[in-house]
Amino acid sequence: MAGGIGSRFWPMSTQKYPKQFQDILGTGRTMIQQTYDRISQIVPKENIFVITNKEYVDLTEQQLPELNSENIVGEPMMKNTAACNLYMAKKIAAKNPEANMIVLPADHLILKETVFLQKVELAFELASQNDYLITLGITPTRPDTGYGYIQFEENNNSDFYKVKTFTEKPDLEIAKTFLESGDFLWNAGIFIWNVKSILSAFDQHLEEMSQQFLSCEYNSNAEEQCIELIYPKVNKISIDNGILEKAENVFVIPADLGWSDLGTWTSVYENAQKDENKNALKSKHILTYNSKGNIIRLKNNNKAAIIDGLNNYIIVDTEKALLICPRDNDQLIKDYVQDLKTEKKGEKFL
Template sequence: MENKNQYCVIMAGGIGSRFWPMSTQKNPKQFQDILGTGRTMIQQTFDRISKLIPAENIFVITNKEYIDISHQQLPQVPLENIVGEPVMKNTAACNLYMLNKIEQKNPAANIIILPADHLILKEDIFLKKVESAFEITKENDYLITLGIKPTRPDTGYGYIQFMDKKNETYFKVKTFTEKPDLEIAKTFLESGDFLWNAGIFIWNVKSIKKAFEELLPEMTQQFSECEYNSDAENECIEKIYPKVNKISIDNGILEKAKNVYVIPADLGWSDLGTWTSVYENAAKDDNQNAFKSKHILTYNSTGTIIKLKNNNKAAIIDGLEDYIVIDTEKALLICPKDNDQLIKDYVLELKNFKKGEKFM
């Protein structure tokens, strides 16, 4: 397939506070080897998509303070393709920013948007689905999303409801629903016409630009003030970013656009959003405990994930069932897996301590 018109944007700006204490402000989870594979999350994302897209067409959008670490971890990506946002403004702003940069280089571009920190076990299927999506967006004014067949009524994901088939490959999207409660999630699963929203999007420059102009006109106007891929770009971005509305691409564009289609995909996917999802994807011993170190002994303990910063440290765990134990140089977290959604709250409270910031 001709791929000079194919581009990728890797979104890598999050702080990953649900992964505290391993994920910190200085070193968020996308730059860490969470599953112990030898490659960090952002490196795995790059490895995957670079089989389809040349490195010079791959962009990273992150926070200004993560430009250096992104460049260290992805030396193949040209430094000018690693772009830092001055402030965090959710995903609509960063998508529009990158759209303008790529359009200036190639108005015929087809772009795939990838989160930096997702796990995809079935890589071959992923690449086939992406190739299909590029074929569709090359010819049509469609905004494409990959939808994951749900395996459980998860309340942590967004859901996509689809309707009539265009063909066997993709379906028209009827509704997007952000993180439903458990009862609603159960009805979604039973109905069979809902997919998880993986946050992976494919579109051509013209289609997504038109959607921004129609649905987020003020933001489109703000970003049109800058001259992209020039010496003046940075100063202009610094000036407009504080004024830009903080909204996700899902809420701002995809929930309202009439030309959104979904490609169902069984990718062995997880957004690795919590320690429980890491536990689910980790190797486990006979007692269903997940840990890598040779110096950990467990007694009367099951279903527990244990991560030590120092693999030369010994740990003895007795009597823990379904727990998270994460030890780093600066902090120790011990909490039930059922409470993993509360880790963000723990971190906020810790910040209120005297000098609490140093643990973030």
């Protein structure tokens, strides 16, 4: 899934060039390229599909030249994650009605790739033998309000658990109680299931959407036109709200993956290399004085920057915009972007 705009990463992430197509951590590979590199170790490239916004199909083709162009699918408009999951399940089922599939966000960091691949293999095995909807769960380290939480039922099998409750993005007080209880995991947004299981779940829990997607002949010349007609009518809802919170057959595999959804500049700071003053810098021409705990990103590596007296700030300079704000305010960047939209000619900076 590679269709998001990543507005919390403004000004580096823009409407034309969102974060999944950026080398956020300075590794030499963009987020979508790293996701491809990871999963292509166990899934052949002809079985890897990317679903993104129509606007980003060309960009995806440029960054993943290994993929056939028909494996890169453009959504006509953003409809959250339920619609794209159903669309791809239909498309894959039309090729192979027995297929097992994994759903991966294109912009996540996974440091422990060997563990990740082992957990995915286990999930594929479970999905092929059972009518299970499976997600990978991460042990929470803080009461984060930006993640979905999975409460699991204890059993004698430590490899996977039945999900008891599924809560999407709770408020801070609820997140704190989840953390204290010890039986909650973060939802990593990585799902594994058989196409029959997920299509059956859509029939049961999102019946109207399921009916809407019946009319298309998938993997044919008529598919794109049919999807163009369907999408304006489709309900905008996440797979979490629409299916996983309601289904009785959801299971979770706990996984210590060195995972982050890199959803904010603070999460990038936490995963970036830092100097002796805990500053995360990418450019060799940045000098800091009396400054600690900052993340500093310059689009132009030939530009010099002097930072004096700033602690725990986000400083991002691009060709079109400059952001300077406390790291504690990283959740407000979406609001800044919204305010800029309302400014006269503000759109050109987004």
